[in-house]
Every structure is written in structure tokens, then in C-alpha cells.
Amino acid sequence: MDTKLALLLLFAPFIGFLINIFLGKKSSGNLPGIRGTVAVAISFAVTLYFFLQVSSTKEAVMVDLFQWMKLANFDVHFAFQLDQLSLLWLMFVTGIGTLIHVYSISYMHDDENIHKFFAYLNLFVFFMITLVMGNNLLIMFIGWEGVGLCSYLLIGFWYKNQDYNDAAKKAFIMNRIGDLGFLIGIFIIGYLFHSLDYTDIRTVIETGSHHIDPTWLSIAALCLFIGACGKSAQIPLYTWLPDAMAGPTPVSALIHAATMVTAGIFMITRLNYVFDLAPEIQNIIAIVGAVTSLIAASIGLVQNDIKKVLAYSTVSQLGLMFLALGLGAYEIAVFHVITHAFFKACLFLGSGSVIHAMHGEQDMRYMGGLRKVMKVTFITFLISTLAISGLPPFAGFFSKDEILMTAFHHNKPLWVIGSVASIMTAFYMFRLLYLTFYKDFRGTEEQKKHLHESPGLITFPLIVLAVLAAVGGAISLPGNSWLNEYLAPVITRHAEHHHMGTTEYMLMAVAIVGALIGIGLAYAKYIKQSAVPGQDSEITGFAKVLYNKFYVDEIYTALIVKPIYALGSFFKNVTEVAISGFIFGLGKLANVLGAEGKTLQNGSIGFYLFAFVLGICSIIVYIFLAK
Structure with a gap:
């Protein structure tokens, strides 16, 4: 029974894909969207069943389908496992995924390729x-590459716009760079442990059944982290994610808020017992996470595209998650993944609601005053903004505070960096809120006439996600964490349970005051002073550096892209010259031989008899010499 239900959980969306891709064109209206939504809802229902079962029995559900490959002392099974970590991830992948599908029915209603979108x-x-x-790294890699392919298809969904195609290619290529590191890490893990199965790897580490070279283990951990950097947009492989906003807004919410970008956190958490044996790599993870959080937050301060602000916010929040992972606080990283999925999905879908009302306009400089006509969107957006800013009692406060508290106890410089990034987050998120929903409308009169609240299929997911963003922190309250207890079977080294003493309360107060400072600065500038960001040509000084994202893309283009293009062009020209020279040379030789040969055909019978006798004599001489 469990095997059949597990396969239903897995294949329901795939069946929805097959039906929509092959039969969707013939379907009318919202039928492709309804089919796609039902498929994911089925997976959510089955996930909920397994979640309740495993929560009750405390035992994972294992589904071993068949032996995939066997090489000497190394074998891989095509098997799946539903344990606490995988089910927690599946809950928000399928749950939030269902809400986003519901949202997309209305959002993509007029698109001519709606069946492809849902497929x-x-x-x-x-x-x-x-x-x-998957219960081993090879199956994880299949899914890892699959979501990379789908991100390419969805980011470039509106393929008639070349900029969107370029963004899709950029995401695909930068992910391939990270994936190469991930693949090398998988090979090294297989060599060290003679298995790719998570349980086998953990057993070898816990029992010490054979010696593991710590140097090679550290190299494997570093390679795996490189893979995580690509998928979860960390320095230096983060620039694809902001450009990925080219895709439809539901894509931004699904891929870049709740699912694909969290794959790196999932992989490191799943292999926590491997990373625990590589403390130097954990230090690198923590530093990269903290620096990514700070840089992305600083860029977000001056962006004017509503989705770009949220994109850099995502990169920044992912940086905080990696900071927690690097400090060995895996449960806390997972906690922030969950709360981030709630409020960031709501923010992205809320931005889509705004863009829908503005008929495609994404520049906040031409918005304003929308709270008067979009009350549901505004209230849900406000709740999620309070959550991401880290104000109590909203979900983001508890998870972000746990990360900063852990950083304070382990690495104070990283705590400072994380705290500054959090203050910046509060500033740019309320900047976004004030520019979009407050003061007077700054768009055209034509846009103003058509402003309206979005339909129910769009606002319903917003309300559900806003409620979760408000109360989601209850799953891991200080001193009473359900989440930590739930994840205990899959985490070998548990995060320290913070005793709520004077220091901890002081840190909470500092975090709240920091958030209020960021909000206050945004209020003073954009409400009191009624400031509106200037046009691109008016931006000067360091703000211009931030607005142009530290010119990282330009640096990558100069140092990497152009040299590769030049090298490719060189070999292309060399190859063309070599091939064309050889081919054309054969043609010229044939022409010369033909031109000379045709002069022999002059009609002289005497010459023909001479050639005949010469040929016969040559044959006789050859036969005589051969004997």
C-alpha cells in the first residue's frame, strides 16, 4: 500500500505533465490549469498522509523498486525514502505548489500556451x-538536473522576447557550472564510501567500519557545496537568479521562493553527517552565506523593479540559511527555509497581483496608492513584509533570530554581517511597500482607470500564505521547538538549544530595534519626505554601483564570457579554414585532372592504339615481376 501511494505521490504531477503537453492544446479555457492543479493537489494529499504516519510511528517509509546498477562492491538501487526531512520538504513543495497552481489558473488565463505552462x-x-x-545521491542528481531543465523552460516561457531567452540560458549555464562540482562530489563520495545511499554513508561514519581519508572527504564536501552554490544562488554563482525574474510571476514564486533554490540547503542538510566531518568547509559555507546575504541586501536597497527587489531579497535570505548551515545549525536553516517559503511566496504572488493590476508595469516609480484599490493584496503583502523584516510575532522573526543568535555564540563578525543585512532587509522591503502602496498613484491616467483588486483565484493563495507567514513561527518557538524534535532522527549533531537568558533576550531586542531602524529610515524617506527614486540617468555615486549590481555581470562578461567567445571563434575559424581548404582543394584537384584529362580525348586512333599497347605491356611486366 505504501509503495503504491509513494508512486502516486511521485507520478501524479508527471501524469499531469503528459496529459497537458499532448492533449492540452485541444482543451478549452481553464481546463489545463485545473488538471495541473489537481495533479499537484493529489501529491499534497498523499504527502499529508505520509507526514501524519511518520509523525506517529517515528519510522521512515522506504520504497525499494529495483537494483539499478552493480559494480563489484558498489551498487545503486532505484529507491525512495520518506523520512522526516523529505516529508517536511514535500509538505511545502506540494502545498505551496498547489496554491501557486491555483493562482496561475487566473494569472495565465489569457496566455495562448497555457497548457504548456501548466505542463x-x-x-x-x-x-x-x-x-x-530519492534515497541516494544519484536519484537526487536526476531531480537536481530535472529542476534545472524546467527552470530553463519556465524562465524562457515567453520566448518571443530575446532578453527572456538570454535569462533562461544564463540560469541553465550557471547551474551547469555548479552541477559539475556536485557531480564530482558524488564520484568522490562513491569512491570513499562504496555507496551513494544516505543510510549506508551515515552507517559508515557512525560505526567507523572503514577509514575515510579526511582530505578527500573535505574535497567532496567542497564540491557538493559548489553544487549548492549554483542551485541556491550563492557567491559567485548567484547572478542568474535576479535575471530569472523574466519568467511569469508564478514561476518566480514556485522556483525562486519555495522549491528549486532551497535544493542546496536540502542537500547539505541531508548529508549533515558528511559536512560535520569537514569543519573547514563549514567555515567556508558560513562565510560565503554571510557575505552573499550582505551583498545581495545592499543591491536590493536601490532596485526599482518590484520583482528584482524580491529576487535580491531571496539571494540574501538564502545567504542567511547557508550561514546557519555553516555553523552546524541545520534545524535552524530548515526553519528559515520553511518560514521563507511562506512569506516569500506570498510576496512574489502579491507582486504578480500588482503587476496584473498595472497591466505589466513592474517599475515601482510608476506605482503608488494601490492600497486604496487593492486592499487584500496590500494586507497580505504587509503581513509578509513584516515577517521578512523580522518583527514579532511573525514567522520570520523567530527563524531569523535563531540564526543571528547562533552566529553571535559562534562567530561574532558573522553575526554583525547578518545583523546589518537584516537591517537592510527591513529598509528595502518597506521601501518597496511604501513606493507601491502608499502616497498618490504615479502611473498613467489610463492605468489608473483600470486599477482593481485581483480575482479570487489570485487573492485566495495570498490569504493562505499570509496566514502561514503570520503564525508559521510557532513550529519552533524558543525553548519549545517542535521542529527540532521532529528532525532529530535525521540530524546527527543537533543545534544548541539556547537557554533564554539575559544575553538571548538582549539579542532579540537588538534584532527588533535593528528592524525598526530599517523601517524608520524607509518611512522617513519615502513617507515623510515623499521621495521617489530618480530615473536611471540621475543615479550617481555609490548608489549607481549598487544599482548596477557592483558590475559583477560586466566583470564576468569581460573576464570569462568574451575570452571564451574569442577562443571559440578562433577554433571555429581554424576549423572552417582547415575543412574548407581540404574540401575545396579536392574539388580543385578534380577540376585540374579533368581539364588535363580531356585533352587526351582528341579522336586520334593511332594515339588510342599506342595507349592500348602501353597498357597491355604494363600488365605483362607487372605479372612477370610478381612471379
Whole structure:
């Protein structure tokens, strides 16, 4: 029974993909969207069943389908496991995925390729489930590559715009760079442990059944982290994610808020017992996470595209999650993944609601006053903004505070960096809120006439996600963490339970005051002073550096892209010259031989008899010499 239900959980979205991709064109209206939504809802229902079962029995559900490959003392099974970590991930992948599908029915209603959109969404969910459910690194890699493919398809969904195609290619290529590191890490893990199965790897580490070279283990951990950097947009492989906002807004919410970008955190948490043996790599993870959080937050301060602000916010929040991972606080990183999925999905979908009302306009400089006509969108956006800013009692406060508290106790410089990034987060998120929803409308009169609240299929997911963003922190309250207890079977070294003493309360107060400072600065500038960001040509000084994202893309283009293009062009020209010279040379030789040969055909019978006798004599001489 469990095997059949597990396969239903996995293949329901894939069946939805097949039906929509092959039959969707013939379907009318919202039927492709309804089919795609039902497929993911089925997966959510089955996930909920397994979640309740495992919560009760405390035992993982294992589904071993068949032996995939066997080489001497190394074998891989095509198997899945539903334990506490995978089910927690599946809950928000399928749950939030269902809400985003519901939202997309209305958002993509007028698109001529709506059947393809829902087919790609279903395929993405299928690969994400594969990534999470697999019981070994090879199956995880299948899902890992699958979500990379689907992100390419969804980011470039509106393919008639070349900029969107470029963004899709950029995401695909930068992910391949990280994936190469991930693949090398998998090979090294297989060599060291003679297995890719999570349980086998953990057993070898815990029992010490054979010696593991610590140097090679550290190299493997570093390679795996490189893979995580690509998928979860960390320095230096983060620039694809802001450009990925080219895709439809539901894509931004699904891929870049709740699912694909959290794959790196999932992989490191799943292999926590490997990373615990590589403390130097954990230090690198913590430093990269903290620096990424700070840089992305600083860029977000001056962006004017509503989705770009949220994109850099995502990169920054992912940096905080990696900071927690690097400090060995895996449960806290997972906690922030969950709360971030709630409020960031709500923010992205809320931005989509705004863009829908503005008929495609994404520049906040031409918005304003929308809270008067979009009350549901505004209230849900406000709740999620309070959550991401880290104000109590909203979900983001508890998870972000746990990360900063852990950093304070382990590495105070990283705590300072994380705290500054959090203050910046509060500033740019309320900047976004004030520019979009407050003061007077700054768009055109034509836009103003058509402003309206979005339909129910769009606002319903916003309300659900806003409620979760408000109360989601209850799963891991200080001193009473359900989440830590739930994840205990899959985490070998548990995060320290903070005793709520004077220091801890002081840190909480500092975090709250920091958030209020960021909000206060945004209020003073954009409400009291009624400031509106200037046009691009008016931006000067360091603000211009931030607005142009520290010119990282330009640096990458100069140092990497152009040299590769030049090298490719060189070999292309060399190859063309070599091939064309050889081919054309044969043609010229044939022409010369033909031109000379045709002069022999002059009609002289005497010459023909001479050639005949010469040929016969040559044959006789050859035969005589051969004997």
C-alpha cells in the first residue's frame, strides 16, 4: 500500500505533465490549469498522509523498486525514502505548489500556451519530488538536473522576447557550472564510501567500519557545496537568479521562493553527517552565506523593479540559511527555509497581483496608492513584509533570530554581517511597500482607470500564505521547538538549544530595534519626505554601483564570457579554414585532372592504339615481376 501511494505521490504531477503537453492544446479555457492543479493537489494529499504516519510511528517509509546498477562492491538501487526531512520538504513543495497552481489558473488565463505552462509546472514539481524523495545521491542528481531543465523552460516561457531567452540560458549555464562540482562530489563520495545511499554513508561514519581519508572527504564536501552554490544562488554563482525574474510571476514564486533554490540547503542538510566531518568547509559555507546575504541586501536597497527587489531579497535570505548551515545549525536553516517559503511566496504572488493590476508595469516609480484599490493584496503583502523584516510575532522573526543568535555564540563578525543585512532587509522591503502602496498613484491616467483588486483565484493563495507567514513561527518557538524534535532522527549533531537568558533576550531586542531602524529610515524617506527614486540617468555615486549590481555581470562578461567567445571563434575559424581548404582543394584537384584529362580525348586512333599497347605491356611486366 505504501509503495503504491509513494508512486502516486511521485507520478501524479508527471501524469499531469503528459496529459497537458499532448492533449492540452485541444482543451478549452481553464481546463489545463485545473488538471495541473489537481495533479499537484493529489501529491499534497498523499504527502499529508505520509507526514501524519511518520509523525506517529517515528519510522521512515522506504520504497525499494529495483537494483539499478552493480559494480563489484558498489551498487545503486532505484529507491525512495520518506523520512522526516523529505516529508517536511514535500509538505511545502506540494502545498505551496498547489496554491501557486491555483493562482496561475487566473494569472495565465489569457496566455495562448497555457497548457504548456501548466505542463512545465507539473514537470518541475515531479523533478523536485524526485530530488527530495530519492534515497541516494544519484536519484537526487536526476531531480537536481530535472529542476534545472524546467527552470530553463519556465524562465524562457515567453520566448518571443530575446532578453527572456538570454535569462533562461544564463540560469541553465550557471547551474551547469555548479552541477559539475556536485557531480564530482558524488564520484568522490562513491569512491570513499562504496555507496551513494544516505543510510549506508551515515552507517559508515557512525560505526567507523572503514577509514575515510579526511582530505578527500573535505574535497567532496567542497564540491557538493559548489553544487549548492549554483542551485541556491550563492557567491559567485548567484547572478542568474535576479535575471530569472523574466519568467511569469508564478514561476518566480514556485522556483525562486519555495522549491528549486532551497535544493542546496536540502542537500547539505541531508548529508549533515558528511559536512560535520569537514569543519573547514563549514567555515567556508558560513562565510560565503554571510557575505552573499550582505551583498545581495545592499543591491536590493536601490532596485526599482518590484520583482528584482524580491529576487535580491531571496539571494540574501538564502545567504542567511547557508550561514546557519555553516555553523552546524541545520534545524535552524530548515526553519528559515520553511518560514521563507511562506512569506516569500506570498510576496512574489502579491507582486504578480500588482503587476496584473498595472497591466505589466513592474517599475515601482510608476506605482503608488494601490492600497486604496487593492486592499487584500496590500494586507497580505504587509503581513509578509513584516515577517521578512523580522518583527514579532511573525514567522520570520523567530527563524531569523535563531540564526543571528547562533552566529553571535559562534562567530561574532558573522553575526554583525547578518545583523546589518537584516537591517537592510527591513529598509528595502518597506521601501518597496511604501513606493507601491502608499502616497498618490504615479502611473498613467489610463492605468489608473483600470486599477482593481485581483480575482479570487489570485487573492485566495495570498490569504493562505499570509496566514502561514503570520503564525508559521510557532513550529519552533524558543525553548519549545517542535521542529527540532521532529528532525532529530535525521540530524546527527543537533543545534544548541539556547537557554533564554539575559544575553538571548538582549539579542532579540537588538534584532527588533535593528528592524525598526530599517523601517524608520524607509518611512522617513519615502513617507515623510515623499521621495521617489530618480530615473536611471540621475543615479550617481555609490548608489549607481549598487544599482548596477557592483558590475559583477560586466566583470564576468569581460573576464570569462568574451575570452571564451574569442577562443571559440578562433577554433571555429581554424576549423572552417582547415575543412574548407581540404574540401575545396579536392574539388580543385578534380577540376585540374579533368581539364588535363580531356585533352587526351582528341579522336586520334593511332594515339588510342599506342595507349592500348602501353597498357597491355604494363600488365605483362607487372605479372612477370610478381612471379
